[in-house]
Amino acid sequence: MIEMRSIHKTYKRKNITTEALKEINLQVEEGDIFGVIGYSGAGKSTLVRLVNYLERPTGGKVIVDGQELDKMSDSKLRAMKKQIGMIFQHFNLLESKTIFDNVAIPLILSKKPKAEIKKRVMELLEFIGLSDKAKSYPKELSGGQKQRVGIARALASNPKILLCDEATSALDPQTTQSILQLLKRVNQEYNITVMIITHEMSVIQEVCNRVAVMEAGEIIEQGSVLDVFGHPQHPTTKSFVQTVIHNNIPESVKRTLKQTDNSRVFRLEIQGDSASEPIVNQLMKNYEVEVNILFANMTEIQETTLVIMYLQFEGAGNDVEKAIQFLVEKGANMEEVTA
Structure with missing residues (x-):
């Protein structure tokens, strides 16, 4: 579903060159909940922004649903982006719009009929457990509720892929748990491939089936979550694993x-x-x-x-x-x- 081949990403500002990503190779299969974990500055957010071409690679290929993004025309690329939903750490809701209108934004921009918009929005609000909040405004919701609205908005256009960039970092542990369970339902009930960017190994443990560990713009380890948790090889991976599994003799x-x-x-x-x-x-x-x-x-x-x-x-x-x-x-x- 998502493939990256020999990806490099370089930024140049004021004659200073920064290599954000180096020789990235990974593959996310259809139906995966794929986690990308790393400390701040590891390059994981840059990596996820390549999937929907919010950022373009300096070198290498990004392939989504069998199509090379760099070979697509602008119109085809816009159509492809509609198949990729995204949720963010800080929700990105419009404070002046109701919850109904926030969820409806992708459908309004796609010029869908009003009846279709209403049906889809109410279906999604029911799915996230906030059908009674349709006429409320974001300031009236808790952080967890806002993130649920963000998930509903990302699902509005029936995407094949959902990208989550630190989607639980601003939430308390109990709310985080509820959002992760919702993402698992999204994956299972809508058959949507999910890619989660995080710095919390507990998030990987809870919902992901595969994981890539990043450091300094490189993938230092990847595989099934069971294999990586059971046999971490790199010191950074071991450090992450030990935050959720104490696996050494005191x-x-x-x-x-x-x-x-x-x-x-x-x-x-x-x-x-x-x-x-x-x-x-x-x-x-x-x-x-x-x-x-x-x-x-x-x-x-x-x-x-x-x-x-x-x-x-x-x-x-x-x-x-x-x-x-x-x-x-x-x-x-x-x-x-x-x-």
């Missing part, structure tokens, strides 16, 4: 570890149904090893349970190897941790 525990010739420490990761099985209990019952649970954490990502544990094994080498093989057969990913 230093206080490390200091008390007994090091012996027969002692080995492993990082164990289990996903899905296997996470609910008492495999550590089975291990201790059936194998001649002592098992010390140093650390354990369970979290849910995309309705899949992810368990990360650090286990210390005490026993003869062959017995430990048999225990490890048992865990692997049960679906655990094992990685030995050395001091």
Whole structure:
């Protein structure tokens, strides 16, 4: 649905050149909720503005729904942009217009019949749970309600893609949760591909199925959310993941570890149904090893349970190897941790 090939974006101001994006390659499939995360200045907002050509790349290709945007005529590009909705951090509602009129703006600009506009706007206000606010004004709404109106307005022209640029950053945690659940409904009920720009890993955890991590204008890591959360490779990714999943042995525990010739420490990761099985209990019952649970954490990502544990094994080498093989057969990913 969205593809970027070898994208570069350079700004030149007062003889100063800034490279905002460097060799960006990513692909967002139809039906994805794709997250792009990075700290301020990473280039993520520039990247999302390339999707609807609010910004044009200095080099590379942007392909949307199978069409290269740089090869499209102005009229075709305008038609394509109608298939891409966008919501913003600060809502961008017109304070002098009612909620009904704010949602209707894209339809009015497209010169749709009044009856069609009324039907579509009321349908969307019902969908976002604000049908009773049609005659209200933005100043009468809470931040969460304003963002819901922004989502309804973005959906008015029946887009195939919804871009969300820090859409929850101005909201409190409870309201953020409700907006993310609404975006999930948009994705599932309207079959709209969603691209979310954020600096909050909790947003990625809650709704996204795939993620790209950005730093200094580059994508440093990307993949399924489960893979990236379970096996972060880059230090920046690890830093983001640790804001929502504590996946390291506490230093206080490390200091008390007994090091012996027969002692080995492993990082164990289990996903899905296997996470609910008492495999550590089975291990201790059936194998001649002592098992010390140093650390354990369970979290849910995309309705899949992810368990990360650090286990210390005490026993003869062959017995430990048999225990490890048992865990692997049960679906655990094992990685030995050395001091």
